[in-house]
Each structure stands twice: as C-alpha cells, then as structure tokens.
Amino acid sequence: MLLEALAQTFLPxxxxxxxxxxxxxxSRAGVCPTCWxxxxxxxxxxxxxxxxPEVEAEGPCLECRTTPPPWRAAASVGAYDGVLRExxxxxxxxxxxxxxxxxxxLLLAAWRRSAWPRPDAVVAVPMTRFRRLRRGYNQAELxxxxxxxxxxxxxxxxxxxxxxxxQVGGARSDRLRLSAAAFPVRRAVAGPVVLVDDVLTTGATAxxxxxxxxxxxxxxxxxxxxxxxxxxxxxx
Numbered sequence: 001m002l003l004e005a006l007a008q009t010f011l012p013x014x015x016x017x018x019x020x021x022x023x024x025x026x027s028r029a030g031v032c033p034t035c036w037x038x039x040x041x042x043x044x045x046x047x048x049x050x051x052x053p054e055v056e057a058e059g060p061c062l063e064c065r066t067t068p069p070p071w072r073a074a075a076s077v078g079a080y081d082g083v084l085r086e087x088x089x090x091x092x093x094x095x096x097x098x099x100x101x102x103x104x105x106l107l108l109a110a111w112r113r114s115a116w117p118r119p120d121a122v123v124a125v126p127m128t129r130f131r132r133l134r135r136g137y138n139q140a141e142l143x144x145x146x147x148x149x150x151x152x153x154x155x156x157x158x159x160x161x162x163x164x165x166x167q168v169g170g171a172r173s174d175r176l177r178l179s180a181a182a183f184p185v186r187r188a189v190a191g192p193v194v195l196v197d198d199v200l201t202t203g204a205t206a207x208x209x210x211x212x213x214x215x216x217x218x219x220x221x222x223x224x225x226x227x228x229x230x231x232x233x234x235x236x
Contacts (some may be wrong), residue, residue, distance in 0.1 A: 016096065017086045029098040031087070038083035039106065041113075042076070042228075050203065051075045051228055069203060070210040071195070074223035075114040077106045080199055084227050088198055092139045100139070104146030107196065107224055111147075116222050120191030122148040125209055126161040126183065143226070144196035151194075158193075158216075159183045159209055178208035185216040192220045200225040 015022055015032035026033035046053045049064035051074040060068070078084050091099040124144035132138050148155035162182050195209055200223060210221040 016090055016094075017083060028102045029096065031090075031099075031102075035083050035086075036102070039078065039087070040082060040084065041078050041110070046075070049073055051200065051223070053079065053228070054230075070207050070214065070221070071223050072192075072220035073114065073116065074200060074203075074206070074225075075110050075116075076200055076225045076228040077110045078227060080227035080229045088226055092198055095136065097137050097139075097142060100142035101146050103226055104143050104150060106226065107143060107147050108150045111151075111194070111224060114222075116194075117192055117220075119151065119153055119194040119222065120219075121154050121156045121158070121189045122151065122194045122196060123156050123158045123189065123209075123213065125195065125197040125205055126159045128161045128163070140197045143198065144194075147194070147196060147224070156187055156189050158185060158187050158189050159212060160186050178204045180208050180211035180215060183209050183212040185212055188216040189213065189218050191218070192222065193218045194222050194224050197223070197225050199227045199229060201229045 013022060014020065015027075015035055016030045017035045018032060020032055020034065022030070022032055026036075028036060042051075042053045044053065045055050045058045047055050047061040047064055048058060049060045049072075050069060052061055052063075055061045080088070087099060087103065090096040091103060122144045124138060124141040126141075127135075127138045145155045160183070162184055193213055195206060195213070197206065200206060203223075206223045210223070213221055
C-alpha cells in the first residue's frame with residue numbers, strides 16, 4: 001500500500017529501544033508494539049498518598065501517616081525500570097519529544113485508575129530557563145499539555161523555576177528540602193490541580209511546587225508522573 005511504502009521510506013526503520021524492525025501498524029513514536037506492551041503498570045496495592053508500591057495494603061503508608069506530604073495524593077504509571085525507564089530517557093535526554101502524546105496516554109490511564117476528582121487545571125513542574133534552552137523543551141510541560149487536552153481542562157503555566165535548585169550541603173533532609181520560593185507562581189490557580197512530572201524520586205520538587213501552588217490559592221494538589229523510583233526517603 002502507498003501509505004505503508006511512504007512510512008517505511010520516511011519514518012524510523014528500527015525500534016528506538018530494542019532495535020527490532022518497526023512494523024507500520026502498532027508502532028508509536030519510533031517504538032515497536034512489543035516494547036510498548038512491555039510497559040508494566042503498578043500491580044497490587046500502592047500508598048494512597050505517595051504512590052509507593054512497596055506496601056502491603058491500600059491506604060497511607062507508615063511514612064505518610066507519620067510525616068504526610070503537602071499534596072493530597074500521588075500516582076505513577078509504573079516503576080522506573082525496564083521499558084518505562086527507557087521511554088523516559090528517550091523522551092527526556094534524547095530529544096524524542098514525539099513521545100509526549102503516547103506517554104500522556106499512559107498518564108491518563110494512571111489518573112483513571114486512581115479515581116481522583118476531575119482537576120480544574122493541569123500544571124507542569126517547571127525548568128530553569130538555562131536547562132530549557134539547552135534541552136529545547138520541558139518534558140513535563142509537554143506531558144501536562146497533552147494530558148490537559150485528554151482531560152478537557154486548561155493547562156496553566158502556573159510556576160516558574162528560580163535559580164539552579166542545586167541540593168548540596170547540610171543534612172540529607174536539608175539537601176533534599178526545596179523551598180517553595182524556588183518556584184514563584186506566575187499565575188494563581190484555584191480548585192484541585194494535577195501537577196505533572198516525568199519521574200517522582202524523593203518528592204522534594206513535588207513538595208516545593210505543591211506548597212507554592214497552595215500558598216497561591218490552589219486546592220488539593222495531585223502528583224502524576226510516568227515513573228516512580230524506589231523510595232530511599234521522601235521529604236514531606
């Protein structure tokens with residue numbers, strides 16, 4: 001068929017992850033159907049607050065009961081390993097911005113599984129101007145824009161990033177604790193908000209952004225990411 005012949009001529013011929021030949025049907029953003037099928041969503045219970053899958057039952061984990069984070073709930077597609085990790089790295093570090101739409105589809109599925117209320121707006125974790133110029137785009141912003149379109153709600157440029165945000169010196173908790181002042185509010189948002197990033201690690205950035213949004217009048221903040229790293233310690 002003509003369309004298939006054109007696709008084979010102008011589109012990538014091998015999968016960006018496994019290197020196998022790309023079939024015309026089922027491939028998305030240069031990734032083969034087999035690799036997309038290898039994305040493993042969280043199975044089993046996760047903490048209802050931080051999204052940590054290393055729990056025995058649904059509900060807040062011990063750490064969240066002891067030192068609750070400022071956001072209402074957090075969820076991710078899956079663990080930061082395997083195919084999901086490769087997809088994040090392609091998207092984040094190798095200029096594959098065409099992955100934004102299919103990855104946002106995974107975010108939408110995670111949002112639906114979480115049964116959160118419909119947000120009034122979707123917000124992205126911001127980048128410093130220097131990092132954005134160097135990379136050419138903010139991957140969290142592309143994800144948030146695509147997710148907002150899927151949800152039919154506004155995407156808001158609500159936050160900006162001040163300074164380098166380097167986490168050095170002092171005790172571990174001091175190194176990881178970012179101030180809300182590092183994320184000045186560009187535009188206040190009200191009501192429930194979904195805050196989007198690519199990976200949730202310690203939660204320090206998500207916590208700082210949440211505090212900034214809530215101080216500016218936002219309601220409950222829900223953290224939604226593509227992947228979740230193993231939890232060495234989260235900063236409330």
